[in-house]
Amino acid sequence: MAKPKTFDLETLSLHAGQRPDPATGARATPIYQTASYVFKDTDHAASIFNIERTGHVYSRISNPTNAVLEERISALEGGVGAIATASGQAAMHLAIATLMGAGSHIVSSQSLYGGTHNLLAYTMPRFGIDTTFVDPRDPKAFRQAIRPNTRLLFGETLGNPGLEVLDIPRVADVAHQAGLPLMIDSTFTTPYLCRPFDLGADIVMHSATKFLSGHGVVIGGLLVDGGIFDWEASGLFPTLTEPYEGFHDLDFAEEFGPAAFITRARKEGARDFGACMSAMTSFLILQGLETLPLRMQKHVDNARKLVDYLDGHEAVDWVIYPELPEHPDHELAKTLLPNGSGAVFSFGVKGGRAAGQRFIERLELVSHLANIGDAKTLVIHPASTTHHRMDTAALEAAGISEGLVRISVGIESIDDLIEDIGQGLRASQKA
Amino acid sequence: MQLEINGHDAYVATGNREPDRQKETVLFIHGTGQDHTIWVLPTRYFARHGRNVLAVDLPGHGRSGGEPLESIEAMADWVVQVLDAAGLSQAAVVGHSLGSLVAIATAARHPDRVRAIALVGVTVPMPVSGFLLDNAKHDRHEAIEMLNFWGYSKSAQLGGNATPGNWMLGGGMRLMEKAGPGVIHTDLNACNKYIEGLEHAANVACPALLILGERDMLTPVRSAMKVAEALPHAEKAILEGSGHALLAERPDPVLDQLIRVV
Numbered sequence: 111m112a113k114p115k116t117f118d119l120e121t122l123s124l125h126a127g128q129r130p131d132p133a134t135g136a137r138a139t140p141i142y143q144t145a146s147y148v149f150k151d152t153d154h155a156a157s158i159f160n161i162e163r164t165g166h167v168y169s170r171i172s173n174p175t176n177a178v179l180e181e182r183i184s185a186l187e188g189g190v191g192a193i194a195t196a197s198g199q200a201a202m203h204l205a206i207a208t209l210m211g212a213g214s215h216i217v218s219s220q221s222l223y224g225g226t227h228n229l230l231a232y233t234m235p236r237f238g239i240d241t242t243f244v245d246p247r248d249p250k251a252f253r254q255a256i257r258p259n260t261r262l263l264f265g266e267t268l269g270n271p272g273l274e275v276l277d278i279p280r281v282a283d284v285a286h287q288a289g290l291p292l293m294i295d296s297t298f299t300t301p302y303l304c305r306p307f308d309l310g311a312d313i314v315m316h317s318a319t320k321f322l323s324g325h326g327v328v329i330g331g332l333l334v335d336g337g338i339f340d341w342e343a344s345g346l347f348p349t350l351t352e353p354y355e356g357f358h359d360l361d362f363a364e365e366f367g368p369a370a371f372i373t374r375a376r377k378e379g380a381r382d383f384g385a386c387m388s389a390m391t392s393f394l395i396l397q398g399l400e401t402l403p404l405r406m407q408k409h410v411d412n413a414r415k416l417v418d419y420l421d422g423h424e425a426v427d428w429v430i431y432p433e434l435p436e437h438p439d440h441e442l443a444k445t446l447l448p449n450g451s452g453a454v455f456s457f458g459v460k461g462g463r464a465a466g467q468r469f470i471e472r473l474e475l476v477s478h479l480a481n482i483g484d485a486k487t488l489v490i491h492p493a494s495t496t497h498h499r500m501d502t503a504a505l506e507a508a509g510i511s512e513g514l515v516r517i518s519v520g521i522e523s524i525d526d527l528i529e530d531i532g533q534g535l536r537a538s539q540k541a
Numbered sequence: 542m543q544l545e546i547n548g549h550d551a552y553v554a555t556g557n558r559e560p561d562r563q564k565e566t567v568l569f570i571h572g573t574g575q576d577h578t579i580w581v582l583p584t585r586y587f588a589r590h591g592r593n594v595l596a597v598d599l600p601g602h603g604r605s606g607g608e609p610l611e612s613i614e615a616m617a618d619w620v621v622q623v624l625d626a627a628g629l630s631q632a633a634v635v636g637h638s639l640g641s642l643v644a645i646a647t648a649a650r651h652p653d654r655v656r657a658i659a660l661v662g663v664t665v666p667m668p669v670s671g672f673l674l675d676n677a678k679h680d681r682h683e684a685i686e687m688l689n690f691w692g693y694s695k696s697a698q699l700g701g702n703a704t705p706g707n708w709m710l711g712g713g714m715r716l717m718e719k720a721g722p723g724v725i726h727t728d729l730n731a732c733n734k735y736i737e738g739l740e741h742a743a744n745v746a747c748p749a750l751l752i753l754g755e756r757d758m759l760t761p762v763r764s765a766m767k768v769a770e771a772l773p774h775a776e777k778a779i780l781e782g783s784g785h786a787l788l789a790e791r792p793d794p795v796l797d798q799l800i801r802v803v
Contacts, residue, residue, distance in 0.1 A: 113683060114690035116698050116710060126708070127700040162586035163793050164703035172705035180706035185699075190715050191707035337715035359557055365585075367578035368715035369707055376706065 119186060119301065123402045127181030141393045142174040160358070161377075171380045175389035179396055183322070183332045186301040186402075187314055190337030191372035193380060194330060194392055198297060198317025199225055200385035201331030205293055205313055207383060208375040209347060210261040212238025217255040217262075219246035219276060221269025221509075223317075224496070226295065230264075247438065249280040256288050261346060266295040267304050267447075268432070271456045271492075271516055272509060275432050275439035275446060282310030289344035297321070297483070298452045302406035307336040309446065313371065320483025321453075323398035324405050328391045333375060337368035350374055356382075405485060408521040410450030412487075415524045416517070416531070420457050425465075425535040427458035427513060453519040454482050459538050463512035467494040469538035470515070475522065475530040487520035487527055544626040546600075549607035551623060552577070554596040556588025565656075566593040566632035567803045568620065570640030572662075573688065573728035574720040576603025579637060582792050583799055592803075595632065597623055599643075601724055609727040613639075613735040617646035621654050633657040633803035637788060638760065639732050642667060645768075648749075649741035657802045658745065661752045661795060662785045664764035665738030665771070669729045677726035684725055685717045694756040694784030702789070709789045742771035749775040750802040752795055754783035776802075 117125070128139050147166045149155035158165040166172050180192040195201040206216070218230055220243035230241040244251035246269050256263075263285040265276040278294060285292040291312035296304060300321045306314050316322055318330040341350040341363045350370045353359035357377055362370040380386060398405075414433065421429045432443035432451040443451045459466045470478050470491045477488050480496060490496065493505060493512045502512060519527070542560075544551040554577040560566065567587050569580040577584075577596035588594045599616060601609035610616045620643060624632060634655050636644035641660035648655040676684035690698070693710055702709050717725065749772045753762050762779055769775045778798045783790045 114687050116686075116690050122699070125699045127702075129696065129699070129701040156589070157586060160585055160589060162582055162589065163796065164582070164705070166705060174705070177702070177705035178700075181700040181702055181708050184706070184708035184711055188711060189708065190711040193706055337711060338718075340719075353557075364554065365578065365581050367576065368719070369712055372707070 120403045122182065122185045124400050126185035127178040139175060139178045139393060139396055141389050143389050145169050169389065170384050170386045171376060173386075173389050173392070175392045176387055179387075179392040179399070180332070182396065182399060183316070183334055187334045188305055188307050188336070189314065189334040190369045192332050192334040193372060193375055194318070194332055194387035196331065196385040196387055197329045198295075198315065198319065198331035199229060201315040201333040202226060202229060202295070204333050204375055204379045204383060204385065205315060206234065206239065206262065208349060208371065208379050209291070210239060213259055214239050215257050215260045216241040216264055217252050217260055218243055219265035219269060219274070220244060221246050221272055221274050222266060223270050223295070223297075246274045246276050249277055249284050252281055253284045253288070256290070260288070260290060263290055263292045264295070266298065267306065268298040268452055268454070271430070271514065273430050273432050273437070273451065273455060275442045275451070277442055278306055278309040278311055278446065282312075285312075286310075289346055291339045298454055299447065300402060300406055302403055303410070303447055303449050303452060307338065312336050312339040318395050319481070321406060321409065322402065323395045324401065324483065324485045325394070325398055326481060326484035326486070328394045330387050330391050330395055333372075335369065335372035335375075339371070341370055354378070405521055406450075409453035409519060412521060412524050412527065413450070413453040413455065413519040416519055416527060417455060419528050419531075423535060425460050425539050427460050429455065429457040431455040454516065456514055456516045458511055459513040459515055459535065461513060461538060461541070463493045464541070465538040466491040466513045466515055468540070469534045470494065472534040472537035473530055475526060476517075476534070482518035484518065485521050487522060488518040489515055491515050542627070544623065546619065546622045546626055547607065549600060550605060551600070551626070552598040552604035553623060553627065554580070554584055554594070556584050556594040558588050558594070560593040560595070560627045560629055562628060562630075564591060564593050566595060566624075566629050568624070568632040568634050569594070569596040570616075570620065570634065570636040570643045571597075571599065571602070572638030572640050573732065574602075574685070574717040574725040576716065578603070578716065579788050583635075583796050586796055587803070593629060595623060595627060595629075601721060601727070609724050611727055611731055613642045613646045613731050613738075614650065616643040616731070617650050620647050621651045624654055630654065631656050633659070635659040635661065635799060635803060637661040638663070638785065639728050642732060642735050642738060645738060645741050645745060646735075648745040648747055652746050655747055657748045657750075659750045659752060659799055659802050660768070661787050662754060662757055662760050663751055663768055664760035665742060665768045666736055667732040667738070667760065669733040674726065674729055674733065677729050680722050680726070685714055688717060688725070689713045691758045692785040694754070694782060694790060696782060697784055697786065697790045703792055709786065713786055713789060739767060739771045742768055743773070745772050745774075747774065748802055750798060751775060751777040752787060752798045753777060753779045754785055754787050754790070755779050755781050756783060757785040759785040
């Protein structure tokens with residue numbers, strides 16, 4: 111007897127979360143640009159407020175266009191539910207604020223997006239939540255950093271800028287042995303290259319601004335609940351397992367089972383913190399998601415060809431990409447990221463800071479800016495831009511050499527990319 | 542609410558309210574490998590609308606202890622023990638899938654304890670394929686995939702959840718993944734061997750409502766008609782486009798139908 115199957119990722123990227131609009135028959139997802147929703151009568155209103163019936167109350171908490179995006183990313187990741195937020199940073203904060211309060215502690219990879227590092231290292235401590243940063247290549251370091259008040263382990267699928275491949279299964283084991291969830295920032299890889307829940311993670315977040323959208327026209331975030339973690343068995347998460355006075359003593363784990371985390375995040379976090387996504391933003395991200403599989407494959411194909419071109423180029427000192435045999439995580443990448451190690455990588459321009467600056471300024475097709483994951487190829491030279499105040503020693507301490515260039519490879523013709531980068535590299539060597 | 546039945550913990554969700562003997566009671570029974578959480582919306586509704594609500598976790602499921610019961614009749618008798626332990630004389634019994642068989646058996650075996658039944662996704666008999674039983678026997682994930690890929694309509698597998706932001710198929714799979722070893726097999730086996738169902742249905746004296754999914758592949762509408770014909774006082778509602786997972790796929794229409802009888 112043939113095993114039943116459900117839909118594949120390519121189909122879900124196009125369809126998940128949406129049916130033709132019942133009111134108009136519109137095939138595309140309508141933009142529900144409304145703040146609020148009319149109730150049929152007072153009892154209908156009360157039943158929606160009290161989670162007895164489904165429906166929308168106010169677009170800060172839920173919106174029909176956002177719901178399509180949320181369901182689509184849930185389906186792509188294999189989770190139980192998601193919340194669309196104003197940015198990736200808002201998704202990160204929503205997760206933390208849902209799981210813990212003052213006096214709590216996080217163990218995080220030290221190789222992080224700078225904005226996340228700022229949030230964990232400088233901002234959350236003002237609210238009583240501290241973070242210990244550890245080497246993402248050392249699962250034992252995660253274990254050793256866990257304290258009695260730790261409530262979350264966190265890392266990125268691919269670290270920044272070293273592209274450390276997080277050993278999600280091993281770090282998840284460490285987390286689960288301590289009764290803790292593991293949250294993964296999967297922005298660099300998207301579900302096309304990695305589904306963290308399949309590897310043992312419990313919560314996933316994205317900056318949807320990046321590869322999920324591909325067009326670079328919106329800021330948005332997504333928080334996805336795997337529905338796997340047993341909050342009751344852990345006993346460390348009263349926000350999910352004890353009556354919540356702010357919602358008539360609702361016990362989220364008792365009433366919502368696998369969807370406890372995402373339901374609390376919506377009923378409290380979206381309601382109270384308010385970092386919601388606009389319907390127009392959701393619509394634009396959905397347009398990008400429809401072509402995610404096609405784009406990601408092209409991103410990876412181009413990245414591989416560009417790595418080949420740069421590796422051994424006379425004006426390039428080094429290239430960091432997990433698919434290169436000399437990368438410390440080469441074997442792990444083959445196991446965890448068999449379809450590709452993403453399209454963001456770093457390389458060193460010979461000649462240090464000045465050469466890196468000349469390279470960047472000579473580029474004509476490739477854009478110089480602070481973002482990744484656009485369909486267009488993007489570069490940044492930290493030593494002359496984001497980190498320009500740092501001297502050589504300070505840069506080295508941050509893991510950034512003076513000639514380091516980070517590139518997010520787009521989906522242009524690879525020949526055109528190589529021509530532009532080639533002429534930039536030639537210019538970089540002319541002092 | 543935690544009760545003790547036959548020396549084991551028995552969990553019953555009550556909508557955060559203590560049972561009151563002066564009020565009418567609605568008792569909900571989940572399906573194979575599930576627990577009380579599938580009823581979260583109707584339990585909250587009926588609790589606010591003046592009913593006692595008892596959404597049980599069958600033995601060995603969810604928060605209830607003990608081993609899963611091996612027959613539908615044993616489950617029906619256990620349901621009455623729940624009513625006894627809660628100090629309640631009678632209830633409207635609402636069941637989904639396996640739970641719907643338990644509702645029929647409870648009404649037939651204990652007619653004075655049941656004032657109405659609602660059967661959400663039902664057919665009698667409820668044969669289970671050997672392929673599915675074998676996968677369940679070995680606790681293979683394929684059994685959970687079969688129950689959910691066949692349980693949700695194709696349209697629902699793509700989504701369009703009435704509950705904003707949640708993916709129905711993911712929620713259905715995760716809930717069954719929490720079932721302990723052997724639980725799904727025991728449940729499926731109980732469904733498969735419940736051959737007295739039509740005879741029991743013919744003896745149900747109380748009003749009955751069948752809520753059926755037009756595209757239900759596990760308990761198809763045409764099979765459910767036999768139950769409707771056997772029940773002396775049956776009404777039926779067929780929800781357009783829905784698969785077997787009616788509570789996830791059509792939560793509000795299911796509630797609207799339940800309000801008619803319970």
